[in-house]
Structures are given as C-alpha cells and as structure tokens.
Amino acid sequence: MEKLVLTEEETMLADMARGYLDGAAPVAKLRKMRDANETHDAALWKEMAEMGWAGVLVPEAQGGSDMGYAAANVLAREMGKTLTVSPFISSAVIAATALRQVADARAEAALARIAAGEATYALAVDEGIKFDPEATQMTARADGNGFRLSGKKQFVVDGAMADRLLVLARTENGLTLFDIPADRAGVTRDRSNMIDARDAARITFDDVEATGEDVLGQVDQAMNVLKPALMAGQGALAAEMTGLAAGAFDMTVGYIKERKQFGVEIARFQALQHRAAHLWCEIEVTASAILNAGRMMDADPENAALAVSLAKARATQTATLAVQEGVQMHGGIGMTDAYDMGFYMKRARVGAEWLGDYSYHAEQVAAARGF
Amino acid sequence: MSAETTPDAFREELRAWLEENCPQEMRDGKMTENGICWGGKNWQFTSDAQKQWLERCAARGYTVPTWPKDYGGAGLNRAQEKIFHQEMDRINARKPLQSFGIWMLGPALLHFGSHEQKLHYLPPIARGEIRWCQGYSEPGAGSDLANVQTKGEDRGDHWLVNGQKIWTSYADKADWIFALVRTDREAPKHKGISFLLMNMEDAGVETRPIKMISGISPFCETFFTDVKVPKDQIVGEENRGWDVAKYLLTHEREMISGGGEGLSGGGRALGAVINDTMEGISDATLRADAMRCEIDSLAIGLTLERYKDQAEAGQGAGDASAMLKYMGTELNKRRHELMMTAGGSDALEWDGPLGNRAGDWLRTKANSIEGGTSEVMLSIVSRRVLGLPG
Numbered sequence: 001m002e003k004l005v006l007t008e009e010e011t012m013l014a015d016m017a018r019g020y021l022d023g024a025a026p027v028a029k030l031r032k033m034r035d036a037n038e039t040h041d042a043a044l045w046k047e048m049a050e051m052g053w054a055g056v057l058v059p060e061a062q063g064g065s066d067m068g069y070a071a072a073n074v075l076a077r078e079m080g081k082t083l084t085v086s087p088f089i090s091s092a093v094i095a096a097t098a099l100r101q102v103a104d105a106r107a108e109a110a111l112a113r114i115a116a117g118e119a120t121y122a123l124a125v126d127e128g129i130k131f132d133p134e135a136t137q138m139t140a141r142a143d144g145n146g147f148r149l150s151g152k153k154q155f156v157v158d159g160a161m162a163d164r165l166l167v168l169a170r171t172e173n174g175l176t177l178f179d180i181p182a183d184r185a186g187v188t189r190d191r192s193n194m195i196d197a198r199d200a201a202r203i204t205f206d207d208v209e210a211t212g213e214d215v216l217g218q219v220d221q222a223m224n225v226l227k228p229a230l231m232a233g234q235g236a237l238a239a240e241m242t243g244l245a246a247g248a249f250d251m252t253v254g255y256i257k258e259r260k261q262f263g264v265e266i267a268r269f270q271a272l273q274h275r276a277a278h279l280w281c282e283i284e285v286t287a288s289a290i291l292n293a294g295r296m297m298d299a300d301p302e303n304a305a306l307a308v309s310l311a312k313a314r315a316t317q318t319a320t321l322a323v324q325e326g327v328q329m330h331g332g333i334g335m336t337d338a339y340d341m342g343f344y345m346k347r348a349r350v351g352a353e354w355l356g357d358y359s360y361h362a363e364q365v366a367a368a369r370g371f
Numbered sequence: 372m373s374a375e376t377t378p379d380a381f382r383e384e385l386r387a388w389l390e391e392n393c394p395q396e397m398r399d400g401k402m403t404e405n406g407i408c409w410g411g412k413n414w415q416f417t418s419d420a421q422k423q424w425l426e427r428c429a430a431r432g433y434t435v436p437t438w439p440k441d442y443g444g445a446g447l448n449r450a451q452e453k454i455f456h457q458e459m460d461r462i463n464a465r466k467p468l469q470s471f472g473i474w475m476l477g478p479a480l481l482h483f484g485s486h487e488q489k490l491h492y493l494p495p496i497a498r499g500e501i502r503w504c505q506g507y508s509e510p511g512a513g514s515d516l517a518n519v520q521t522k523g524e525d526r527g528d529h530w531l532v533n534g535q536k537i538w539t540s541y542a543d544k545a546d547w548i549f550a551l552v553r554t555d556r557e558a559p560k561h562k563g564i565s566f567l568l569m570n571m572e573d574a575g576v577e578t579r580p581i582k583m584i585s586g587i588s589p590f591c592e593t594f595f596t597d598v599k600v601p602k603d604q605i606v607g608e609e610n611r612g613w614d615v616a617k618y619l620l621t622h623e624r625e626m627i628s629g630g631g632e633g634l635s636g637g638g639r640a641l642g643a644v645i646n647d648t649m650e651g652i653s654d655a656t657l658r659a660d661a662m663r664c665e666i667d668s669l670a671i672g673l674t675l676e677r678y679k680d681q682a683e684a685g686q687g688a689g690d691a692s693a694m695l696k697y698m699g700t701e702l703n704k705r706r707h708e709l710m711m712t713a714g715g716s717d718a719l720e721w722d723g724p725l726g727n728r729a730g731d732w733l734r735t736k737a738n739s740i741e742g743g744t745s746e747v748m749l750s751i752v753s754r755r756v757l758g759l760p761g
Contacts (some may be wrong), residue, residue: 005679005684253757269757270750276759277752283696285667288674314670362662369665370641371658 002295004288010074017078020051025084027340028167030197033085034343039191039199040120040161044223048097057232058115059094062108064096065115067233070227070294074237077290080243081250083347085198087120090158095121098166098177098229102217110164110179117187122162122182123204123233124153129148131356133168133175133226140176140210141167146169147215149178149186150173158353159201160191164290166216169207172221178210185209195342196350212254228301233309235293238308238315241351242290242296245283245315245322248344252276252326259331272329279325286311286318309356309364319348382454386461390429392421393464399641400463407469411502411532412546428467429498436681438481443497449683453676471540472496472503474626479566479619483607492568504549505573507616507621514747516551517560517613521595523552523567529552532575532598536646538741542578542591545571546682549619550650557675566603566612569595585733586721594595610734623742624696627677640666641706645713657712664705671698694756697748707732 006014010029025044033041048054056072058064071092079088099107113119125133141201149169164185167178168284186208192200197254217225253276256267266272294313296304323345325342327334352358376384397420399406408414408421416422428434431445436455438444447455459466477496478600480489495501512518521534532552543546548569555563569576575598580588607615641661710718711732717724718732739745753759 003680003684004673006688009465070439083449140373198568253759257759265760273753273757273759274746274749278697280752280757281698284691284694285670285674285698288677291677292673310669313666320572332632339695362659362666365666366642366662366667369642370646371668 002299004291004295005071006074006291008152010071014058014074014078015074017053018081021078021082021084023349025079025082025086025342027082030083030343031340032087032195035138037084039197039228040087040158041085045085045120046117048086048088048135050114054092054117055096055111055115056092057221058092058111059100061204062112062269064111068294069235070291070299072232072236073290073294076236076239077243077246080240080245081245081247083244083308083343087122087158087199088161089233089236089240091119091121093166094123094233096228098216098225099179101219101228106213119164120158120162121164121166122156122159122201123229124156124159124165124167126155127151127153131353131360133223133230136168136170137177138167138205140168140171140178142172142219143209146209146211147176148179149180149205151205151208153190153203153205155353156201156203158199159203160189161199165203168222168226171220172293175222175226176219177216177222177226178214179216180210180214184314194350196347197221198347198350230355231301231304232297234361235297235304237351238293239290241319241348242286242356244344244348244351245279245286245319248319248322248326248348249276249279249283251341251344252279252329257328268300269306272350275325275329279322282318282321286314288323289314295307306365306368309361309368312356313358313365316352316361320352323348373609376451377565378450378454381451381486385455385458388431389462389464389757393426393462394424396420397424397465398463400460400465408467408499409464409470409502409541409544410468410499411470411544413544413560414499414502414646424465425467425499425659432497432562434499435477435497438477438493442481442493443544449679463554464673468494468499470499470502471505471537471545475505475619475623476503478622479615480535481550481607483566483615488606491667497606501546502541502544504539504542504545504548506539506542506548506569508538509535510537514742515745516565516616519551520555520566521550521552521759522567523554523600525554526599528602530565530600530602532567532569532595532600534595536593536595537580537590539578539591539593539611540589540741542571542593543580543588547571548576548593551616552613558610561613564612564616565609566615567600568606569598569600573600575599583733585695585730587730589734591731620742621692622691627696627700627738635692637695641668641709644710657709658695660705661709661713664698664702664709667698667702671695676721693743693751697739697745700735701745703738704735707735708741739744 052065053075055064056067056075060066061208096111116143122281140147140149159270165180165182167176167180169178186206188204190202192202194200255263256272259266289311293307296307314357326344327340330341331338396418407716408425432440432443433445435444437446438450440446473496477493480492507516509519511520523530523532548571550567551564552567553563554565575596577589577594581590581592582588583590641664645661661689675695710728714725714728719729754761
C-alpha cells in the first residue's frame, strides 16, 4: 500500500496553488463571471498552462509536467476551495487521460495542445438525467470508411466553450469514443444555464461525419480508453468537492467566531461547536479517501476503481453536508445572493451529479465489496 | 528479522512462517468476545491451538510486532507492520493476544517508563502472562476524569491508597491495575494526580462485577482499602500522572475506534457479514444503509492508515485520536444496528442461532461513552483543532 501522506513536493504544490488562486481566482472572480454571463476565462487557463497545470497528466515529451494523479488531485482540491472556474478536469484530467491510453502521433499532438493550453475538451457521455455510459443510445453508423453520428447529449460539462468533444456513441458491436472538433458540421450546442454558473451544454449531433481518424482507441472498445479517463475525472472531481467542503467549512467557522448574538460570539454555543467539529471530522475522513484514490491511480490504476468510487461517494456526502451546515450556521445571511455560501451550495449539487452521483458510486463500492 | 530486510523478502519470510505456524483453527478471523485470547495468570485457553498460536507468536515478538525486541516485540517498522497486518488478514488469522497491556499500558510505558520498568513490565505483557486493567473512572469522575478522588498518602517508602474506581474493565480477571490516584489534594485537579501500578492480589483490593444490559459483566467496581503501593510502582513523575493518563487515553481512543481490532470485522465487508445471515440482501433499505456504512468504514480505515503514515513521517496528527474515536465508535454502533436488522428475529435470542449477536450489539452502545464520550470528543476537536472558545 502506498503511503497516505502528502510528499514535500505535493505540499509545496498545494501552497503554491493556494497562493496563486487566492490572487487570480478567488470566489469573487466566479461572482464577476456569473454576473457578466461568462463561463470561461481564457487568460486564467493560459496562466494555468504556463504553470504546468494543463499538462499535469501530459508526458514531458509532449510538453507536459507529468506530475501524476495525486498531484492533479492536489490542484483540484485547491481550486475547489475557492470555486475556480476552469476546464481543468475536462481537459487536463479526463481528456489527457483518455489520449494517453492511445499511443499514436495524433494523440501525442493532441496532448501537446492540451498541455500548451491551446485546446480545451469536453466529455459528452450523458444522454439521460443520470450518468450511465453503458446505456448510451447515440449511434455512430458505419458509412464508407467512416461513421455518421446521430443523437443527443446533455450535461456536457465545459461543452459550450470547449474546442473539442469526446463523444461516446454506439457502433455495431459496442461503444466507440470519438474525438471531434466542436464546430464540425451537424453539431449544435445549446449552452445550459447552470445553477453553478459554470459551463455546460446540451448538444445535438445530426448526421455528423466522423472518419476512422476521429476514433480514439479501437472501434467498439471505448471503455479501454474511457474507463481510465472517467476514473481520473471522478477522482479529481472528488478532490475538488473535498476542497469545496473545506472552503465552505473555513468560511463557516470564521463566521461563527465573529457573529455575536445574546451578547457573545455564537462560536461559544456548544450546539454549534459540535456541529462544526462533526463536519471537520467528516472532511478529514474524506480527505483520506481522496489521497488514497490518487495514490492508487498512480501506482495501480487497474485496481483503482474501488478507491475512486469510495472517494467520489464520500466527497459527495461531505460536500453536501458542508454546504448545508454552512448555510444553517450562517443563518439568514447564508441564504442571500450577496454572500458566497450559495455558490458553494450550487457547485456542490452540480459536482454531486457529474460523473456519477452518490448512488452510482455506492453501487460500485458495493459490487467491489461483495454485496 | 532486521529492519534492513527488503519489504518483499520480509513478506515472503512472514508468509512462509505463518503458513507453517498458524494453526488452522486460528484462521477463522474470529473477533467476537469468545474468540479473543486475553492472557494472564488465570487465563484458560479455549483450545490447544489458541495456546500454541500465542506461544509461537510471542516467541517471534508477533503479539506486539512494533515494540522493540528488548521488550518482547519484533521491532517492525511501519512498512513491515503494514505487511504484517496484510498477511495476517490474508489468511484470516486471529490476533494471538489482545489486552489492555498491549493497547494502553504498553505505549504509555514505552513513552514514560524507565528502562527498568520497561524490562520488568513489558515482556510479560507481550507473552500474555500478566493481564492488566485500567483504573481511571470513579463515581464522581466520568467525563470529568481529572476529578479523581482515590487518594494516595505518602508513607515514606510507599503510598497508602484508598478509594473506589468504577467501569474497571475485567478487573475481576486482571492481575495488575494501572490507576490514577490523587497524591496532592492541594494542587489544581490536573496537577495532583499520579499514575500508579498495583498488584490486584495485594491486601485491600476488592472487585465487584457490574451486570450490564448485554447480560454479561465486563465492567467492575474496584475498591482500595489501605493498599500499600511501593514507590517504584509509579510511571512518570509524582503528581504528573495526568500527562501519562492523557497519552494513554489517545491510545485507548484509537483502540476503541478500531485501531486495535480493525473496523470492518477483520477486513470482511459488512455486506458479506450481512449476507451470511440473509443469503443475499433483498431488503433495499437495509442494503443501502449497509452500503453507506461500508463506505464510511473503508474511509475511516484509510484515515487510521493516513494518521499512522503521518506520524511516521513526523507530521503530528494532534488530537486526531478524538476524531477517530468519535467517528469509529459512532460507525460501530450503526454497524451493529444493521447486523441486528439483518438477523431479524434470529438475533433476538440470547445464544440463539446467531450466537451472541444481541449481546455484541448491546455492548457497542458503550463505545461512544467509554474512553471519553462522543460529546467530549467533539468538544476536544472544537477547542484544540478548530480553536473555538471553550
């Protein structure tokens, strides 16, 4: 078993990320973007690419920093604390992991563009209201040497702004993953007006042409490429949500130390002390599951599924608790748009659904544990 | 086995040793009350295999694998300790010996004891020859533990101890007791306590079992009437016993939280345990609850590992033991509620088709009280970790 302790490098990375994000992407930035109806900050992403974050999982030969999954989770966690808006999980984690499963010149070129911040990706999997890749209905009909894609996707996170789409579709004998430009003829993107003010889209594919070149990995064998990519994304999202929980928690503890009622700081009341202490315990326990998932993805990805689903299930529960307790302990002010707690609550809800909700991952854990 | 042995070589050697030396009967991972070997002068082994297993492990230092060899351990480092537990779990081996000496007094002596005390007291613990009990709580000192009133008067070469302890686990079966005794009545309450070691066979020591809701009497009242305790039977300095007590409490809390016994029933998934009685869980609500319990159990187990790794890396975990104790015991109560639900009416009989399931379930209700209540744990986290005003 790998050591469940942050290395010196990881601690430094976290400190460096925190310092940068507090300046470049505080929660106020999200508010500003929400108010301006913007869902992508190209300048911020460019800087992240320069710091090696966009290439965190890209090999050095393609210009990446290749720091591994535990390091990617460290970054995701810090971004979660202040609700940073970026295509980090979609592009730097999910797409990079998918592309790494394929050893050809085209994939290498794509990885180089991700690392340089020149190409962003979105993963188009969901068709119904819940995450269920195996149930994909969208078709990729064989047509000459290529395919024709027809169908609808929803909750394509970062799908309105992304340059490219990873699309899961049903081929003759299974599922196939396609990597196509988002502006290809026949692709219609409708930006979703998301509660968390982040980018997502409903996308219609109307007889979209795809060549054999556009297939990522093997035809009918999408899961060989997609499964590791999903696990990477789920792990990073869990890390983000744990960071989110920690951010909401810090804000809440800060507030109850300041807020006075009955002539004293409300932090003196045992009812609130015990609620805050319980929440801290939950966050602490979830942090262990996150670290373990990163270590497993780096050391033994073939056997990391249990660790990843455990992390996502715990992170979903913990983030949900953190934002609910956050609003409750803030009282009325926590319900106002002027206060930031609402942003945490809305992002936690979106994160809970993305890439599999609590029930989905609990079932994965149950299956792995012989239920 | 030296600390320089490579992990793979260590694992291979250990695996071969276990294969040869762990009796088949000891490979059922039995964690219930009657599967435990507590040791002590009066211990009655439940089988030859149990005796053999204890003796073989003790000879290798495997009853206390991380203790130094001089004191009866195997001197394993953290990496080797992990492998040791993995290999024990792999063959579903029972722990050869469990005791308060191992969980609580041992760590305190290793930290605060003199070299002579360590040499004198630790090896008999490791070999399962002396069984210890803990004299902490008193009728007026529960959550307010530092309020102990049992007094020790200085009589030159000994202390004269008088008073009463309560909730003394297995006092009626123990050979020795480690106890908190007030040796300075004038000092502030935390500063007048000493940590004394006493022989239960000494004149003036009397125990009375307390019958609990689980039907058994694991706890006792213990009375001291003019008990003479020689001066060399103190751990740490006179009147500084609270430091020892607190240190020991962190180990007790880790033990109760699962550090000593393993949270998921010797590594077995809760679902598997429930499956044994339900032959596949058809009850969707129970299944969902069991899944949640399993998820929390795995995550808390990882947290325990993480804190051990942090401690080894020199990153202090502070008051983590309070968190682990709170989370672990609340989880264990949930777990046993689910086991009862899974058992249905079979679980409602004393010594029925499911053995002592009801007794085990009732016993868990003390988990969040003993060693500091859940509320005390939350207050510790609130004050020492979150820095909220007391």
